[in-house]
Amino acid sequence: MTAPIPPAKPPDPLSGRRYFLQGVRDSLPFLLVVVPFGMVFGVVATEAGLTVAQTMGFSIGVFAGASQLAALQLMTENAPTLIIMATALAVNLRLAMYSASLAPYLGKAPVLHRAFVAYLLVDQSYALAHAKYEAAPKLSLPGRMGFYLGSVALIVPMWCVASYLGAVLGNRIPPGLPVDFAVPITFLAVIAPMLRTLAHVAAAFTSVLGVLVLAFLPFNLGLLAAALLAMVVGAQVEVWLARQRAKGA
């Protein structure tokens, strides 16, 4: 094997590889969130009584941390199976919104590629890809795909590894540690930066008040009812704010 290496082809500015690496680089800060979050899920899941295989089933199959923790919380409350499914899927409704938002950029890709993109769609990959596609509207389809795959190349495996570590180490956590509060703290930390507008704050307050007032409803239905109410309040406040702004302008 002494043959000289053939000269490289001139770099193709449209090739996906360059954008893949860019996606990897842009995703690095998100690892600081994904890894602890994955570990929290792993710990809480095994503490609640799931096996390591079931914990990994959640993290690899469902692959959406907030809904996984929501399902787990309802499971520890022995909620009916259908309520668990409905509530966890309600948490994931936003993924349909992300799907609608990325479809115009990736719609021309083959259907299997789009299915792969869909499976990997999480808050982080959506945020990175949407920002990139808006900033570089002339990016080719391979470039868009490359960037997208790069943005999840580390996040996805690290999420699974972190869940696994949490699940395995969770059994060795000394008793007496307030593990019960890992879920509220994680969710509060996720919610707080979302409270960007009055509409978001109003929705959050409605959700809390609704749950407390509707606690009498059977089958843990209070949360679903409160969430629907909170979505309506958020949307209405948004409309109201837009009208106020139009008046002021």
Add this chain to the structure above:
Amino acid sequence: MDYSTAEIWLIILALTIGTFLLRFSFLGMAGRRQFPDWLLRHLRYTPVAVLPGLIAPLVLYPAATDGQADPARLLAAAVTLGVGYWTKNVLWAIVTGAATLFAVLQFTA
């Protein structure tokens, strides 16, 4: 938790399929259809509509203290929310919130 192994796997399977369908919904249609505005406006608020309600009872009536409001946990929750709101940094919010809980529980133990 009183679920059979089959029930747990059923939940995992249903959520795997359901979540994938939500993700694939519009990508699957190749961008040929758009959400009506009023629906998008409601979907925008799903995370802040579901998650606060999910944790409110856990913060106010923790099972670890037999459902009695617990000052250490209330304070930790307030710190997490405050730091998350002001820094917009999820990791900092988790770290400071957990540290607050550990510190208060240590000093009051």
